[in-house]
Amino acid sequence: MATLVGVRSDRVVVPGTAPAIGRFHRAAVDGIGTALLLATIVGSGVMGERLSGGNVAIALLANSLATGAGLIGIILGFGLTSGAHLNPIVTVTEAWSGRLPWVDVPLYVVAQILGAFAGVPAAHLMFGRSLFSVATKGRPGMGQVLGEFVATFGLVLVIRGSSRSGVMAVAVAVGCYIAAAYWFTSSTAFANPAVTLARAVSDTFVGIRPVDVPGFLLGQIAGGAAAVFLLRGLGVSHDPAD
16 A cells, blocks of 8 residues: 655655665665554554454444554654655656656665565564464455556555645645545555555455455556556656756
């Protein structure tokens, strides 16, 4: 799922320009943010399921609200340091826009994946579960893949559209969008390859069977690419303030 972009102290998003912090440190901070995101997603899913009395709608509501609120907090807390991408798709689109050096992309992606896989056992241990467990929750079919396409497509556009207004705007826009996308997409809006991979080792309310992961990744990559091509077609190929 989700995530996201950093901002300077003014209004322009420039994730690669945090002063006095090297690229390895920025990537590491982004990994920590991703770990917190996964702990939020998985932990709220477990808590919601436990307290919902078997009502899936209430569990999903709890999960979506906690995830949206968590995203707002993480973006506000990490945006000025790492850019708070938390998502390989976002990192690639930021590099494409010229707001992140391409050399930083592998560092961010590795940190995000490692962070995601660290956040899952953190949540599991808090709730007395094993470190990892292979997910058994099925999410098959082209409808789910299309859901991931739509969720990721919208996420990139929301980030791009709100980024000129500063970190607060990005945080609120992304948190609200993901909370809503839990409900209007068939897939419940993973919208993030790192999140998807990590949720495959969480046999909880938020899990995804490993066999369904490739379809989700395909939908996410296609959605991100479609958003980039749309922005290019509209002439928004680089940061408007550059």
